[in-house]
Amino acid sequence: MKYAFLPLGALFGFLLSRAGATTYDYYAKLFLFEDLQLVWVIGTAVVVGIPGLALLKRARARALLTGEPIELRGKPMTRELPLGAVMLGVGWGLCAACPGTVLTMVGEGKLSALATVIGIALGTYGYGVWHDAKRVRSSQAP
Amino acid sequence: MSDLVVWSGPVGGAVIGLYLVAQYWLTGTPLGCSTGYGNFCAMLSRARYFRTGDYATWNNWRLWFALGLPLGGAVAMLTSGIAPELTLSMGALYDTVLPSSPIGRTAYLVAGGALIGFGARMAGGCQSGHSINGMSLLNLPSLVASVGFFIGGIVAVQALFRWMR
Numbered sequence: 001m002k003y004a005f006l007p008l009g010a011l012f013g014f015l016l017s018r019a020g021a022t023t024y025d026y027y028a029k030l031f032l033f034e035d036l037q038l039v040w041v042i043g044t045a046v047v048v049g050i051p052g053l054a055l056l057k058r059a060r061a062r063a064l065l066t067g068e069p070i071e072l073r074g075k076p077m078t079r080e081l082p083l084g085a086v087m088l089g090v091g092w093g094l095c096a097a098c099p100g101t102v103l104t105m106v107g108e109g110k111l112s113a114l115a116t117v118i119g120i121a122l123g124t125y126g127y128g129v130w131h132d133a134k135r136v137r138s139s140q141a142p
Numbered sequence: 143m144s145d146l147v148v149w150s151g152p153v154g155g156a157v158i159g160l161y162l163v164a165q166y167w168l169t170g171t172p173l174g175c176s177t178g179y180g181n182f183c184a185m186l187s188r189a190r191y192f193r194t195g196d197y198a199t200w201n202n203w204r205l206w207f208a209l210g211l212p213l214g215g216a217v218a219m220l221t222s223g224i225a226p227e228l229t230l231s232m233g234a235l236y237d238t239v240l241p242s243s244p245i246g247r248t249a250y251l252v253a254g255g256a257l258i259g260f261g262a263r264m265a266g267g268c269q270s271g272h273s274i275n276g277m278s279l280l281n282l283p284s285l286v287a288s289v290g291f292f293i294g295g296i297v298a299v300q301a302l303f304r305w306m307r
Contacts (some may be wrong), residue, residue: 001169002203008165009210010217012173015161017146017218019154024233031299040151041158042273042288048159049278056166063170070170074281075266084264085272085287089294091257094250094302096236098269099262100175102255103208107215108146109228115248119255124179126256127263128191135190 001065013104022105027096095119147222162274171203174271176262178208239306265290 019041020026029035057072092098095116097105102120105113148154162173177196184192184200191197196204219226230244231237241247262268265287267276273291276284 002201002206004169005203005206006210006213008169009207010214011210012158012161012165012207013211013214014218015154015158015214016211017215018149019158020148020151021154022215022218023146023148025235027295028233028235028299028303031295032303037148037151041155042269042277044152044155045159045162045274046277048156049162049274050280052159052163053166053278056163061167063166064168066170068170070166072166072279074276074279075272075283077283077286078264078266080264081266081283081287082290084261084266085290086294087257087261088265088268089261089291089296090298091254091259091261091294092269092291093295093298094254095258096232097255097258098175099179099258100211100268100270103175103211104215104218107212107217108219109216109226110232111228112230112232112247112251115251116255116258119252119257120176120259120262121179121182121255122252123256123259123261124176124263125183125187125189125259127260128180128183128187128189130260131191131263132189 004065012100013107016101016104017108021098021101022108022110024096024110027093031093091119145222145224146218158274159278162278169203172271173275174204174267175208175211176259176268176271178204179259180263181205181208235303239302261294 016022020037026037030038053072056070061070062068063070097113097116099120102113102116106117165173180192180197181200181204184197232240241250269291272284272287277288
């Protein structure tokens, strides 16, 4: 099943590109409030997604490729979520990229995106190490 | 820099919304991009964080999804009717405010990327996982995360273009 995600990733990357999410200028214009292209993209995706996912839920649909029930469960709230979200947002504005679009940009030949990809991998790595250390500290607490 | 074909925002968004539903229906998995970076970390790291949960096996669907994204970018570029090119440019706007030396710009982007990677793991997802997937599930924490993304983005870009231009 996992290999099906190679064409799926390619399709999603293609759609991100066509939506303008791999065009650097749209990020600057978004946060300078000059062109809300990307707000339209996210907003319309959600407007289509809400009824689509509600239908899957109501129909108790099973995944076509695996036959397993589809779990439609939101991510939990955590204490670190708000700060992490703002950090990600700052990086989003600085680099004009989010984790999915930046990989797509690499495929478009935008070489500077490679530096951002390396940074994201390092940040993810750093979080894993920090998470381990935090766990050890809390288990040693009296 | 020549231009990619870009659909209008509502059209692009609607098709991405359909993609979200189709991926769930086909595979039962949520849309998300940031977790996949940890799969690459899991190949190299011995940290316990990269051995459990989402990363119990690093060679899973998220890895293949991450590898598919650049393929899609290449197809999008090749079907835009423009000459393929490798470029260091980040577009007219960013090029006027970012460091222009290759070393300076690389350092800047690696640092910014690190904020993205660390922040995404703290937040439990990125714009795909929270803003598109999570908000479509009417999940409140995802709304909180999305507001946080936009606050961070606005602060960063307003500061960048006010002080560096």
